[in-house]
Amino acid sequence: MGKNCINQEIVAAIRRIPYGTVSSYGEVAAMAGLPGRARLVAKVLSGSGEAALPWHRVLRSSGQIAFAPGSAQFDEQVRRLQSEGVEVKRGRVKRDRKPLDLDALLWAPD
């Protein structure tokens, strides 16, 4: 039953996302000990059907909502996020990304 077990890990990770904050599919996967399995997280989420699960706190790595703008699910997610005080603009949540410049790092004179 490894598959079901993995499922639980993912669900557990999603439950750990604090109120009023957001995470990404990739992050959730990593939290569940499954680095690189973002698509699996999406799969699990699409079939969980658990009302209590804070699925709305999971976004793309870009901060963009994964659903198509205007769709019922999109609207629902925006509503839930806003109700938690999360600011959503054009289907996207502001979140800071690592502005790491690997190129400059590698080419650094020393």
Place this chain on the structure above:
DNA sequence: CCCGTGACTCTAC
């Protein structure tokens, strides 16, 4: 076994 299909992500241009 190959192929298409996703609530995905990263790098390049």
Place this chain on the structure above:
DNA sequence: CGTAGAGCCACGG
């Protein structure tokens, strides 16, 4: 910003 390509994994035809 936007598009493309490649990588990723699980499932069903």
